[in-house]
Amino acid sequence: MTDARHVRVAIVGAGFGGLGMAIRLKQSGSDDFVVFERDGDVGGTWWANTYPGCQCDIPSHLYSYSFAPNSDWTRTYPLQPEIRSYLRECAVRFGVRDHIRFNCPVERAEWDDDAGVWQIETADGPFSANVLIGAPGPLSEPSIPALPGKEGFRGVAFHTAQWDHSHDLTGRRVAVVGTGASAIQTVPRIQPQVEQLKVFQRTAPWVVPHRDRPITEFERRLYRRLPAAQRAVRTMVYFSRELLVTGLVYRPQLMNTVQKMAEAHLAKQVPDEALRAKLTPNYVIGCKRILPSNAWYPAITQPNVEVVTSGVTGFEPGGVVDADGAVHEVDTVIFATGFHVTDTAFASVVRGRGGTPLSDAWNGSPQAYRGAAMPNFPNLFLLVGPNTGLGHNSVVFMIEAQLNYLMGALEAMDRSGATRIEVRRDAYDAYNEHVQARLEHTVWNTGGCASWYIDRNGRNSTIWPDFTWRFWQQTRRFDEVAYELTAPAPATIPEPLAA
Numbered sequence: 001m002t003d004a005r006h007v008r009v010a011i012v013g014a015g016f017g018g019l020g021m022a023i024r025l026k027q028s029g030s031d032d033f034v035v036f037e038r039d040g041d042v043g044g045t046w047w048a049n050t051y052p053g054c055q056c057d058i059p060s061h062l063y064s065y066s067f068a069p070n071s072d073w074t075r076t077y078p079l080q081p082e083i084r085s086y087l088r089e090c091a092v093r094f095g096v097r098d099h100i101r102f103n104c105p106v107e108r109a110e111w112d113d114d115a116g117v118w119q120i121e122t123a124d125g126p127f128s129a130n131v132l133i134g135a136p137g138p139l140s141e142p143s144i145p146a147l148p149g150k151e152g153f154r155g156v157a158f159h160t161a162q163w164d165h166s167h168d169l170t171g172r173r174v175a176v177v178g179t180g181a182s183a184i185q186t187v188p189r190i191q192p193q194v195e196q197l198k199v200f201q202r203t204a205p206w207v208v209p210h211r212d213r214p215i216t217e218f219e220r221r222l223y224r225r226l227p228a229a230q231r232a233v234r235t236m237v238y239f240s241r242e243l244l245v246t247g248l249v250y251r252p253q254l255m256n257t258v259q260k261m262a263e264a265h266l267a268k269q270v271p272d273e274a275l276r277a278k279l280t281p282n283y284v285i286g287c288k289r290i291l292p293s294n295a296w297y298p299a300i301t302q303p304n305v306e307v308v309t310s311g312v313t314g315f316e317p318g319g320v321v322d323a324d325g326a327v328h329e330v331d332t333v334i335f336a337t338g339f340h341v342t343d344t345a346f347a348s349v350v351r352g353r354g355g356t357p358l359s360d361a362w363n364g365s366p367q368a369y370r371g372a373a374m375p376n377f378p379n380l381f382l383l384v385g386p387n388t389g390l391g392h393n394s395v396v397f398m399i400e401a402q403l404n405y406l407m408g409a410l411e412a413m414d415r416s417g418a419t420r421i422e423v424r425r426d427a428y429d430a431y432n433e434h435v436q437a438r439l440e441h442t443v444w445n446t447g448g449c450a451s452w453y454i455d456r457n458g459r460n461s462t463i464w465p466d467f468t469w470r471f472w473q474q475t476r477r478f479d480e481v482a483y484e485l486t487a488p489a490p491a492t493i494p495e496p497l498a499a
Contacts, residue, residue: 006127007034007129009030009032010033010120010131010133011035013135014039014044015044015137016399017399019087020383020403022035023065023090026095028407035096035099036105036122037103039102041088042090043084043087046080049161050080054182054185056077056078057291057292058241058395061073061234065396068090076214103123106120111380117129117379120132131380132379132380134346134385135384136346138344138389142162143339144159144335149314149317150315152317159334159337160334160335172330174194175200175312175319177336178202180337183199184296187199191299197304197305199300200311203450205289206290207290207297209294238394242469244392252441265297269298269301281449287448288449289391308322308328315333338452341389342455342461347362356376358377363457371385371398373423375424379420383406390468391453391463397468401472405475405476413485418486421485422486438466444460444463
């Protein structure tokens, strides 16, 4: 581990984004960086989320760095333990693990305008850095609703991202609050164990058949011996996922085909008409994330499962209370209620020029130029920042595009001798106006749902509204013209003494 208290680059987070940035710096020949990771190992969301059934809904061949393909995936959609192991291996293979300070959350980071550095307070004490890169990940802060009576609940309650593995669910009466991605993976795993399971659904998800299957030993051997074969599969999968953008962005009516497939899936797996009506979404498919599962509907149609659509409004000592006032007696509550995405805690920790927190500058609507830079926050860049999220493809592709862009920014600073770099306000405003205009008629904005893509001001500050290759195109070269680069003032040359 590096002992330096001042580094050129400080990175916050050791998930795909932060680890990727560390690797790119190392590959460039730089050792002058540190990574602050609040958890005990690399992985980010794939370290924290260990709930039963945790699996990525993006195909395996897309869910890796392009420079570090993984020929050992065991399934076509990667399992959480394998993703975590892959990131651990990358940290060791590329020699960046010694640069990471584990169990070291960043408590405050403030721009020092006089010194031209970021002053960083961490659990391991103070640090400073010329450049700060935030990669906390959008799915890192569990969102648990503030419900009255929770403190008096006699049972056990936890979020899926903080799974209590010491709590045996066998024979328990369990409530699962939420029906998003983590719920549809968890419920089929715990349903056979529990005595009774109540699933509290606010909004029914669109669920499509899951194409997951084991990757054969023959395929794995082929990929090890002929990496080009895996690259070809990756390319085919990538472009097949990109086809969804045609319906999500340009011609929403094309999503009808996908919706009919989801409706057929529901009809086939849920024969009971009353339950099927409960489980039929009332919004256009794609407005919220489309969820793949072959096990969700069979699980919630079992005799020990009840779907409650009135929502949870509070706790009693012996259970939870729904919106109709009924008390549901349970001894375990599992919150599958998602994450703080548009109100991330990282934005409250970071303070720019004049001590302004990033959360105040955003005022509920995160924005960034190229998803990375903000005015009044010199030498600060984000990875997986505002409007870089996806509803169809791999965020790792977006991360790699941003890594290339950020390396270009550091090179521009070196080339010009600049010590400060800050995006121009006019470039920032024009970029975000363009992104919001593109989002205006997309399924995400017009599909009739309330999703975590939308911030508290009703603005979609999460999704990238186009093909991902267009984002790669925009970030493949650092657009220096959009920034102000400031070099240090030249040293004053004293006047010659009079003869």
